[in-house]
Amino acid sequence: MSDPFIVFGAPDIGDDEIREVLATMQSGWLGTGPRVAAFEAQFADFKGAGTDQVAAVNSCTAALHLSLLAARVGEGDEVITSPLTFCATVNAILHVGATPVLVDVDPLTMNIDPAHIEEKISSRTKALLPVHFAGLPCAMSEIDDIAKQHQLAVIEDCAHAVEATYRGRPTGTLGDFGCFSFYATKNVTTGEGGMVLARDPEQIGRIKTLALHGMTRDAWKRFSDDGYKHYQVVERGFKYNMMDLQAAIGLHQLKRIEDGWTRRQAIWQRYEVALADLPVIRPVEPPAYVRHSYHLYTVLIDEARCGVSRDAFMARMTAEGIGVGVHYLALPEHPYYQQHLGWHPDDTPYATAIGRQTVSLPLSPKLSDAEVGRVIDAVTRSLPTCA
Numbered sequence: 001m002s003d004p005f006i007v008f009g010a011p012d013i014g015d016d017e018i019r020e021v022l023a024t025m026q027s028g029w030l031g032t033g034p035r036v037a038a039f040e041a042q043f044a045d046f047k048g049a050g051t052d053q054v055a056a057v058n059s060c061t062a063a064l065h066l067s068l069l070a071a072r073v074g075e076g077d078e079v080i081t082s083p084l085t086f087c088a089t090v091n092a093i094l095h096v097g098a099t100p101v102l103v104d105v106d107p108l109t110m111n112i113d114p115a116h117i118e119e120k121i122s123s124r125t126k127a128l129l130p131v132h133f134a135g136l137p138c139a140m141s142e143i144d145d146i147a148k149q150h151q152l153a154v155i156e157d158c159a160h161a162v163e164a165t166y167r168g169r170p171t172g173t174l175g176d177f178g179c180f181s182f183y184a185t186k187n188v189t190t191g192e193g194g195m196v197l198a199r200d201p202e203q204i205g206r207i208k209t210l211a212l213h214g215m216t217r218d219a220w221k222r223f224s225d226d227g228y229k230h231y232q233v234v235e236r237g238f239k240y241n242m243m244d245l246q247a248a249i250g251l252h253q254l255k256r257i258e259d260g261w262t263r264r265q266a267i268w269q270r271y272e273v274a275l276a277d278l279p280v281i282r283p284v285e286p287p288a289y290v291r292h293s294y295h296l297y298t299v300l301i302d303e304a305r306c307g308v309s310r311d312a313f314m315a316r317m318t319a320e321g322i323g324v325g326v327h328y329l330a331l332p333e334h335p336y337y338q339q340h341l342g343w344h345p346d347d348t349p350y351a352t353a354i355g356r357q358t359v360s361l362p363l364s365p366k367l368s369d370a371e372v373g374r375v376i377d378a379v380t381r382s383l384p385t386c387a
Contacts, residue, residue, distance in 0.1 A: 003374065008323030009185030012260060012366040013249070020248040032212070032241045039247035042254050043195055047170045047178075052201035055208045056247065060159045060181030060194040062240035064092035066210050067177035067196055068127065070203045071153040073098050077126035081157075082112040083331045083351040085131040089157055090331060098126065100341070102331065104348040108284045110134065110298075113350075114142035121146075127153040132161035132171055134327070135187075135293030136286055140166050140174045147175075155179065162187050163261050165291040172197040182246070187260060187295055188253045190246035211240040263365035264294040267372055271297055271361065274376040279305040279385055281357075296327055299379075300357040307384035310357050316382035322375055323362060330355040 024035060036056050044054045057063050073079060075097035081089055083102040090100040101120050106113040110133045117128065128147050130138040138156075147154045154175030158164070162180055164171040172178020182193035198204045209216065214237030253260075275282055281300035286292040301310040308316070317324045330351035332343035345352040362375055380386045 003321055005321045006323055006362050006367070006371055006374065008325050008360070008362050010362075010364050010366050011184050011189045012256075012364060013189075014252065014256070016252040016255075017249045020252055021245060024244050024248040027244075030245050031243050033244045035244040035247040035251065036242050039190075039242075039250045039254070040195075042251060043180075044197075046254060046257070047172055047197055049173060049197055050201065053198055053204055055196045055198075055204050055211060056242040057194045057196060057207075057211050057240045058242055058246075059088075059192055059240075060157070060179050060183070061088040061092060062211065062238070063179035063181075063194040063196045064089065064129075064155065064157065065095055065238075066207045066240065067155045067179055067198070068092060068096045068098070069210060070198070070207050071127055071155065071176060073126045073153070076124060078122060078124040079127045079129050079155075080112075080117055080120050080125060081129040082131045082133070083348040084110055084133055084328055084354060085157065085331070086159070086328060087331065087334065089129065089131060090337070093129070099124075101125070102343070102348055102351075105133070105351045105354070107350045107354070109136055109139075110284075110354060111136060111138040112143075114139050114146065117143070117146050118150075121150055121152075125150065125152060127155055128175075129155045129157060130175075131157040131159075132164060132293075133296075134283065134298055135160045135164055135295035136284075137161060137164050137166040137171055137174075137290045137292075144174065153177070159183075159186070160295040161293045163257060163291065164293040167289045171293075173199070176200070177203070182250055182253075187264070187293060188250060188257060190242070190250040190253070193242050193246045193250065206235075210235055210237045213237040213239065260365040261294065264363055267363055267367060268294045268297055270372055271376065275299065275379065278380065278383060279307075280379070280383070281305075294363065296325075296360045297363045298327060298358050298360050300354065301359055302357055305385075308382070310359060313382050314359060317359075317378055320374075320378035320381065322378045325360040326355075326358060327360050328355055328358075 077098040093100040156175040156178045159181035161171045178197040180195040182190040214235035215231040
């Protein structure tokens, strides 16, 4: 194989990020400090929120966990969410002692279907946790109406949807809480990292306390040059804080966020044109009133249509030097949830069918035009009906 392997989800790291990380290391302050504060302020500005409405943490998983705690979700409660998501979404619900309840997805948008949410609401339901899959916002008007009618908190899982908007409003500002991921493959990366955006600034104050052991003051404030500040532990907290080393990367990622979005949109459109006549099922066209984040470009490989199984197609793509992903096996497919929650793949037939056919193609601003061409050629050659 003469061409280098195309890594799925390769981060687009520039010289500015590298210089900022080096400057952080030379500063002598690596933990939570001035760069985290600057990153929070920059993110709040990007979302049109106040700096008192955001809290940087070490992962979206932490963001989800802390948001559920701030929403007073706990033992005996239920939280309704999507079966087509990363396991962190339901694990966070389990970690607060609540029970996740699944509502199947719309087969076209692959987002939770609001038409079936009310069927699953019980006296124990405390919150709705919609997941903006692949960067396409959920039907938040319908979800918000249901939440208001039943007095439920709304926690948005925005791990795929940092740039997305719904009817002119940014994701993360549509519910009570918005949870973002800055993992290595995300549209904005800090290597590992996350952010909580809350409607109520008081909730952010509690989340920041919970994120650092339940202490009243973080280390940067305790050791700053205006004198030592004693801390007190006021809650049983966690070690969820972001480091300045991570924020140093994020500061410059956010500065280039629109450039990255524009490049991913161009790659997306090139895939749309090139794959239009192939037997794969392509993503649904987003409605005019949303802005898609173009985080994942997922195709469905139906063996009857394509002449190859999804896993065999992936093996062929890998042999062609193209990294691909699966987003996701439906949650009821996993043994842990079957054993501990009694879930079965038949419970969510649309999510299960999607999970057994889905393949994510590379979609990174780092891809060159030639590499995008290689991906398209590999897709064609990997389909027996086209090769």
